[in-house]
Amino acid sequence: MKTIEFKNLDLNVFYEKLDNGLEIYVLPKNNVNNIYVTFSTKYGSNIIEFKPRNQKEFIKVPLGIAHFLEHKMFEQEDNTDIFAFYSERGADCNANTDYTKTTYLFSGPNFLEENLNMLLDYVQKPYFTDENVDKEKGIITQEIKMYQDQPNTVMYDKLLENCFKNHPMQNPIIGTIESINSITKEDLYTCYNTFYHPSNMFVVITGNVNPEETINIIKNNQNKKNFEDIEKFKIKKYDEPEDVKKKEFTTNLNVTIPKCAIAYKIKVEKNIQNLFYLLILFDCKFGATSDFVEKLLDEEIINDNLYVDFDNSTDYTILFVTGDSVKPNLLLDKIKQELKNLKISEQEFLRKKKTVLSSLIYMSENIFSLNSNIMSDIIKYGKFNNNKYNDIKDLNYKDFNNLIKKINFDNYTTVIINPKKQS
């Protein structure tokens, strides 16, 4: 067991890699009662073309299969009801799938040993039948339709679809009604056997735990199981061009005020400081303290703040700006124009830096945020970064300016969602 100090936050992370390859991160926080445990595979919706273990050829699986598989992991051959198990122990249990990982989780202050063993056991024991696979199709179809009724989901999916030409990031995580209906139990086993080997997975635990005891529970559990030696799978690499695929898209949905969004596809070296520099830039330009927003409000182009968001699941960093406006085209034009001038005062830069630092401290108060933060590090940067505090402290005005002036802000795609026509 290795101790990693989460610097300047009065926290430690305990790390161990087991013989079967499973990595464990435990962050004890003993001033709270609750415990949050996540068990993840580095397998999300972006992996659709790969060479499965023990196979020579690349295969292509249906879109949305990682998410479908996540649903099906709750099915057990001996009819153990996972939800009932956790419910009887007063714990919340859930799972989620994103572009780059699938996570199974529970939270609850008591019964850690039982809860943790169950988590490892059910995720490591697949049971797919034609019948239970079919049953899930109706449920996921309803989930897809639910998202189709959410304008924001439609908007983000469309932005990513138009950003990427070759990379699977262009597809919705959940897939399409057509693709999920073509999924078979054989497809699920192929994906499971390839990506759910312990060497492709990690456990993150945050909350009121003793690290040594916790790691021992996992060790004992894993020692009882046999995992075949790993023959490495291969994931297809995509040659993704820097330019966006499609510049603009407009649709009509059941919204009252038109919604619009712009996504910038940016290639910079992927590290936490560069991400903060980009976010600081966008916050200065489009955040609530910007003159730009103040002016748009005056001119009645918007009535509420704009929102800035990002995604860096791939080698590209995508920065989103979204807003509601009765003049969506004008708003988008103004946003584009605003990035022609990249002058930010040093005073403003330093003020934003201060808030980045305080948001790290706010984050460190919450076991759910801490857990997500560690997971995101592992997926995006390969390992937990214990030095974020100093990374933020070291942000400086000179590097900020050097970075932002290199970026091509003409590489964007836009989406407008207009109301359906009145009859």
Next chain:
Amino acid sequence: MYNDYSNKAYNLNIINTNKFKTITIKINFKKLINKEDITYRNLLGKVLLNSTKTYQNRKDIEIATEELYGLNVSYNSSLMGNYIVSSFNLVFLNEKYTEEGMNEKSIKFLLDIIFNPNIENNEFKYFDLSKRLVLDEIDSLKDNPNKYSLQKLFETMGKNTPLEYNSIGYKEDLDKITNESLIDYYRKMLKSDLVDIFIIGEVNNDKTVEVFNQNFNINTVKKAGTTHFVEHDKIKKTVTKNKEVLPFEQSNLNIGFKLKDLTDFERQYVLYVYCFILGGSPNSKLFKTVREENSLCYSINATHKAINNIIYIKVATDKKDIKKCFNLIKKELTKMGKGDFTDNDIEAAKITYENSLQDIEDYQSGILRMYQSHIYFNYDLLEDRIEKIKKVTKDDIINLHKKIYMDTIFVLEGDINENN
């Protein structure tokens, strides 16, 4: 450690704990609700948070929050039964983690927002902008099928009670509000509302009380309030059915039930267990039957609004499956009445409740909410809750079922080709 520093003009509650790096403050203004209060208060919150005499522009306010180490200030108006409660909320890093003097500065920032509005020539700055924003919010109520259909359910079943109101506001009321009338409303609110202040974190109590004594400019003596709980006098014999068609993919079925003559114990504990078993988790009767066995939906749940004495069941499905869902739900309800659930189901509900009590202690917002509902609804504090939940029996649940009356069904039919 809880201390009450209330005086005749306002109640001041301090919960001192060193568990957190932050300090949270909530200042509530509450009054018995009238429909027009909702729109007034939504608008007022926006106007006040946009500008003060000290921080003239929206931008200045935002910059001030950044200077105060990312302090978070917010405002919301909640409908709590017979009352409307407008809360000013503040979360900031304890000065131990920033610099000395920041605690007082942060509190004064919030008080500046409440007491020092930017009124010039008898006009609030940002009145027009805030009014446009409220109008957008009202117009957008229809955009979310889930929320909209629930609102329609409440509107139908709560006619002439506070249950029928939405928490955003109404266009016809907004149209009537002028800058002048909003200023009058604001002054009246400060003068006559009941005021409750909650502070939680590691603070110096004496010093904090002193800051409020000197800067909290309210001194009107208040009478004690009345009950928050909305009672239903009459229970209808027939169920009201209502339907609307909008261009969505999914259809929403909402079923509302009225509760009559509940005891405090039933309202706080038995009702929780009842809803948990029926539709409160992925292990619930509704989830298992409607979703897992029949693949008809992605989510389904049963929820209570104890203050309004109602429960409701909500499911999103295909238009063609509404009837099927309804019949399955009815079957599960009958089972609840017959006691067709296991001791394990009851135990699971209790232990989930007990765990959620432990969770309350992990968050300032949780602890604060517990004291608020103790003071407003006479709900038990932690220790009593731990004891009383244990006492819920199967008979209690069956008896509660007899006090639940199906009242209204509202269907929002999704028809993607429908033009609204």
